[in-house]
Amino acid sequence: MQAYLDLVQSIFDQGAWQENRTGVRTLSLPGASLRFDLQEGFPAVTTKRLAFKSAIGELVGFLRGADSAADFRRLGCRVWDQNANENQAWLDSPWRDGLDDLGPVYGVQWRQWPAYKLLPAGGEARIQAAQADGYRLVGPVQDQGQACVLLYKPIDQLRRCLDALIHDPGSRRILFHGWNWAQLEEMALPPCHLLYQFLANPGTGEVSLCLYVRSNDVGLGTPFNLAEGAALLHLVARLTGYRPRWFTYFIGDAHIYETHVEMLREQLRRAPYPAPRLRLSERIPAYAETGVLQPEWLARVEPADFSLEGYQHHPPLTAPMAV
Template sequence: MMSHPEEQYLNLLRKLISEGDERIDRTGVGTRAIFGYTMRFELAAGFPLFTTKRIYWKTAFKELLWMLSGGRNIRDLLEQNVRIWTDWPLQKYRNTTGESISQEEFERRILGDEDFAARWGDLGPVYGHQWRRWRTYEGKEIDQVQQLVDGLKNNPTSRRLLFEGWNVAQLDEMALPPCHKTYQFFVCRSTNTLSGALMQRSADAYLGLGWNIANLALLTHLLAVHCGYEPGEIVWFGCDVHLYLNHIPQAQLQIERKPRPFPSLQIKRKASDLFDYRIEDFEMQGYDPHPHIPAEVAV
């Protein structure tokens, strides 16, 4: 009998707890880390939205749609009640001004003051900016995702069906350098399927990884729809994969839970192009996870 595909993830948590190299990280919280881990998920077998704790998929999908839009300001996210990127500009504001402002007040000012948002809500040239507006030294902007779509339609056997977020020249301008950095896609001509892979340089195994897997799956589905393929599989490669020390109790609780069947993704509307989707266009059918297990993000 084949094991549930989510067991790949639970085995990763077990490995991190029992074998991870304990180290002090950039945040000062500390982690247990391993180098190199791979997971594969067949999309025909269900959408890989982990079930051993609830993942708020709508929030995750909103983040991906924001990235696909080329967004770089948290105001766009806050307007959708997505607060996952606030910590970094809030920390910068506090350090720069010395003002002991609450997160709620900071977000209120971002939403209510356009000039304040432009100055303090900007994250720099992060993910989506690089995906859609990679700037060359000559000042030209390259839309990597549109180039990918064109390649999938017109040159499906190319080995250059990819896009990249690690722009060395602009890393210092980013609130956070890209963790999920390189995406590549593969068309199988005999099955007319599209598969997607993600190389992730740094993976927060407890809080972030479930989102990364779900968003890779969503992106692969959307590209398949718009380029004339069926979804194939996704492959995730983690390099520095780590579990924060203050997340170990939550991970220990999670690995005791038994995975439930994966849900299925329904795309209710085919948009005019890849960049015209809204969260209302998606429905997750049959998602019955175990309860959420909260944990604090390390900044």
């Protein structure tokens, strides 16, 4: 994970202090990227202990479309507690539905993206085509004086990625995202890791992932998100018959909170250990062996199905999360 330390040093060298919504200043750098060859190891930070179980618990919650901090706690992840119950802006929001509610965050968008079609009331052929595609009729509406009908269906974006990797692996459109302008105010926290694109190479039998993160807390968030993204790629590869290869991580606003400076300077004084390996439980079906796509395993996996082998790390370091 020398690449992570190099990013930290770049922010210290080139970043500028900025104010932000949390009230805790950040040293911010616009535009950064990290790239890992997963055949050489798993991108787990080693200059402190990675909260691996918590990161995987969060990923499993996303895969299940969790919308409550209680759901994440049951999976061994408590990082959503503060955003659900201590973020004053969310506590004051009319969209918040009681204790632990998060709204339609991450996994809800991944697995149940709300898709709508607004069609002219007289366009029977188009209405029937939409219904044949799984859209349900919501009802008649008026749009700028024109009689229309509104149709709706939830889209499982991640399932569509699995289908495309099997049936159209050369596509450059195998992606999902979590940014929904219509629902941002309904979320405890708008998504930071936004866009996931899978790129398959049937010739080599490899699949890679590009992840774009609009805003990243490099001290706490980056190690967490790197572990989740790499673990997701391993899982998708298992379910679609590929080997995980390149994981490229793009950051829009890469920042270090003022309260994380000493934690990160201590990590820069430590030499990283070799990368560990990620192991998936044998109970997760391998498409390469069965030839059967089993997308239900996206929601069936448990945190215990993921483990690190050969993980050496320096002593733990802690810092407060800015909410």
